[in-house]
Amino acid sequence: MSRDSRIPYAALAAGLTGLALALCAVSAAVGYVPFDLGAALSDWLAGRPTLAALVLAELRLPRALLGLLVGFSLGLTGAAMQGWLRNPLAEPGLVGVSSAAALGAVIVFYSGLSAALSLALPLGGMAGAATAAILLNLMAARGAGTTALVIGGIAINSLAGSLTALALNLAPNPYAALKIVFWLMGSLADRGTDQLWLVLPPMLAGWALCLSGARALDALTLGEDAARSLGFDLTGLRVRLIAGAALAVGSAVSVTGAVGFVGLVAPHLMRPLAGARPGRLLLLAGLAGACLTLAADIAVRLLPTRPELKLGVVTALIGAPFLIVLIARLRREEA
């Protein structure tokens, strides 16, 4: 089926994986202190506890790897949501998991638990995302259709958003409010290995759940009845995708805050290269999401602004105009 796109799928996936790993290496080499990546790497591999090795292992690598994981999660779930709802405007947070995760983290902030325990923040975020996913699946179990579920997701989104605003409104002092606002903007700065290990298992599980729906998403191109007539269980697909999005995006938001637009843009970028096939798009969109997030995180450190721009601010600033250009171009091509 090489006819479907000019570049074979395997070559595309391999090329994007190579690009993502290269960006990881660049991300590890870029920072505020002059840094010899080669020396740090050899020190670290040899087990010499030099300052360079420590910076690499405890700061640079976790940041780069988290960028990779978070970007992949956003791109993959974005493609999964768009395929599932057959709507190019769908994005990973559509079913409410992002804002619920943010709310969970804000509650932890607010309660002061985050000061006591460094992992309290991501754990709170994951609890928030899980709550949203359970709520949605309860609604689905009562027989809500896809449209009702999307409306339910929007309701969860706005409820979580307003509760977050309430927390800000009632913040004991401006400093606390500012800290929450800054966290909500999304960043990969100063994340450590413990956060990396905490989010890795749920993210991998979420990826597996989303990727397992590839064939069913392909079949959904023909609508729900045709997909079912091709032997796919759409109820099972829904449960897997909601759970997958909650695990992957919920844990992503828990450690980085809100990083917008990656999940929306990555599938759009890759769709023409995937021959528009939703199943094939999943992996490519994940890899593209990883590349975009890593590139944006490198950019925030290279830009001379101080304080450092937040990652979520940069992705939105670049992502929004980019999406407009992309959609305008797609419309011309379709016309």
Add this chain to the structure above:
Amino acid sequence: MRIETHGLSATAGGRTILTDVNLAIRPGAFTGLIGPNGAGKTTLLRLLAGLAEPAAGRVTYDGRSAAQVGRRALARGIAYLPQSGPVHWPLRAEALVMLGRLPHRGPLGGITAADRAAVERALSIADAAHLRGRIVGTLSGGERMRVLLARALATEAPILLADEPVAALDPGHQLACMALLRDTARQGSGVVAVLHDLTLASRFCDRLILLSEGGVRADGPPGRVLTDDTLRAAYGIAVHRGEAGGEPFLLPWHALPSPNSVTETTR
């Protein structure tokens, strides 16, 4: 595969659509499912495909329930072509037709030579081979229907259920599509199509099932089903009959003022 319905009833929004439908669908015949708007044709087709749950009664496939047959085996046994056939992404025609092979592919299995061969056969039967590289959204209505038909044919299922396959086609494409469905049945498949055009239905189908007022009003060869009395009662119409090249034909000629027909058609 032989599909049978036993005392089948269906409701939608509290309204009874079908009551006590007993039918058998066998391979090798082209059956037209006809009846006025709202008579339950699409509902019956979805029930036959196992896509809807009946309010009462059951559907069996070679004597077994859908659950006993299993989702994937049923998908290999029945190809279903929904009304208006939505295509949500700008796929190329060949990739779209390949979707018809999904029931034959394992969870991780790639596309096999058998899959490619089936897609080639389907494209050639549906006269769509020259469209393979085109994006589906850029096709004309007739080309698009040929590609969608090829998708359903690519499954190579013993039963093909098609919901209004000729509704949006011009006369030339309608005739070609009806001939294709008839030939598919001649090759041994059981073909059931929801149809509105009585002229085409009477000319091409081996058997017609006329649904009206919640049940099967007539079932048999076109000549026995499309009688003046039945047509008046079911559709509230009178037809003009004639003969062309030794074949009888009928044309809906005028609507009869009947309270029954008014309530039926304004639903």
